[in-house]
Amino acid sequence: MKIDDKTSDSIRDAIKQKIKEKIKKELLEEVYTELQLEELQEEITDEILGVKNIDHSEGKIRLDPIPMEPVITVAKSDxxxxxxxxxxxxxxxxxxxxxxxxxxxxxxxxxxxxxxxxxxxxxxxxxxxxxxxxxxxxxxxxxxxxxxxxxxxxxxxxxxxxxxxxxxxxxxxxxxxxxxxxxxxxxxxxxxxxxxxxxxxxxxxxxxxxxxxxxxxxxxxxxxxxxxxxxxxxxxxxxxxxxxxxxxxxxxxxxxxxxxxxxxxx
Ligand SMILES: [Zn+2]
Known part of the structure; x- marks a missing residue:
């Protein structure tokens, strides 16, 4: 499955936004490692593109990893x-x-x-x-x-x-x-x-x-x-x-x- 560049860009923006929201919501105690960010991206990509049930080997849209700003660890003020x-x-x-x-x-x-x-x-x-x-x-x-x-x-x-x-x-x-x-x-x-x-x-x-x-x-x-x-x-x-x-x-x-x-x- 192929998607054109413009669609891909807007999808990527949407995914990035969703990852940020999710992290913001959970970040008080959680720390996301790079691998977990990758997983999260995959999860959210599936969610947005609605391809959850498609077999992994075929037809699944793969986006290149979306660069995210490093997620800094937390709650050290207390x-x-x-x-x-x-x-x-x-x-x-x-x-x-x-x-x-x-x-x-x-x-x-x-x-x-x-x-x-x-x-x-x-x-x-x-x-x-x-x-x-x-x-x-x-x-x-x-x-x-x-x-x-x-x-x-x-x-x-x-x-x-x-x-x-x-x-x-x-x-x-x-x-x-x-x-x-x-x-x-x-x-x-x-x-x-x-x-x-x-x-x-x-x-x-x-x-x-x-x-x-x-x-x-x-x-x-x-x-x-x-x-x-x-x-x-x-x-x-x-x-x-x-x-x-x-x-x-x-x-x-x-x-x-x-x-x-x-x-x-x-
Ligand atoms: Zn280590």
């Missing part, structure tokens, strides 16, 4: 009400771990993702999850990192239990391509949320640690509609985002196993 508090220690560990494999000394095409566990405590009296610490587990390819070594997982698990905490989620990095969760990440999250339903996924883009942003977001997934939603968090203690790049720069040699500084004759 940090004081946040049910998640994260320590500066955990932030520094996660940020420095992600920078270790994606920094200006490494060519950008060699930057890779890192992955690790989040350890925390849960305060039943007020429902606040405290993310106390992070346990770096590994690094992977440019677009995917997973915890491959079960022995290391067990070791981390034992260390976490010893410190009277529990595994409350996981983190991974998106060096330079922004904070969002993909459909692939749903599988990983499912394991954590079936372990503990309040488990979280933290994603960090070290590239966004620029003095204006902490560079990370925290999510949970809704497995009924297979969508991610972001959860507001607060930092425990005082961390000035403007200081973060400088602190991390100071930590860089330590991360590489070198001394932070030496006296001249040391």
């Amino acid at each position: 940090r004081s009400d946040a049910k998640i508090k994260i320590t500066v220690k955990a932030i520094l560990k996660i940020a420095s771990h992600s920078l270790k494999y994606a920094n200006t000394n490494i060519r950008k095409e060699n930057w890779v993702e890192v992955i690790g566990l989040l350890a925390g405590t849960y305060d039943k009296s007020n429902g606040i999850l405290h993310i106390e610490d992070a346990y770096p587990m590994g690094h992977g390819t440019a677009v995917y990192a997973e915890i491959k070594d079960y022995n290391n997982f067990t070791r981390a698990y034992e260390d976490i239990v010893k410190s009277k905490q529990f595994i409350c989620g996981w983190y991974h990095s998106h060096p330079s391509y922004g904070c969002f969760m993909s459909r692939e990440d749903l599988g990983t999250q499912k394991r954590y949320q079936s372990f503990w339903d309040k488990s979280v996924a933290l994603v960090i883009d070290p590239y966004q640690i620029n003095g204006k942003s902490l560079g990370f977001d925290i999510y949970r997934a809704n497995f009924t509609n297979k969508k991610w939603f972001s959860v507001p968090y607060d930092v425990r203690g005082n961390l000035d985002v403007r200081m973060l790049p400088e602190i991390l720069e100071f930590m860089a040699p330590i991360i590489e196993g070198k001394p932070a500084y030496l006296e001249y004759d040391e």
Whole structure:
């Protein structure tokens, strides 16, 4: 089935408008990843063109992906009400771990993702999850990192239990391509949320640690509609985002196993 350019343009505008309306309506808690936007586009295209029941292989009108402005995550103004508090220690560990494999000394095409566990405590009296610490587990390819070594997982698990905490989620990095969760990440999250339903996924883009942003977001997934939603968090203690790049720069040699500084004759 072929449609002429002019019709196609007006259909595209209508679809774009509908996607925007839908997102606006749902956005308070929802986060749309690129893949979900694509799906949404498909759904709305079907709706508008009324071709819902036509067989997928034949006769279905396909429009090229419609470029949408990035959909930014939400509801961060109410940090004081946040049910998640994260320590500066955990932030520094996660940020420095992600920078270790994606920094200006490494060519950008060699930057890779890192992955690790989040350890925390849960305060039943007020429902606040405290993310106390992070346990770096590994690094992977440019677009995917997973915890491959079960022995290391067990070791981390034992260390976490010893410190009277529990595994409350996981983190991974998106060096330079922004904070969002993909459909692939749903599988990983499912394991954590079936372990503990309040488990979280933290994603960090070290590239966004620029003095204006902490560079990370925290999510949970809704497995009924297979969508991610972001959860507001607060930092425990005082961390000035403007200081973060400088602190991390100071930590860089330590991360590489070198001394932070030496006296001249040391
Ligand atoms: Zn990812």
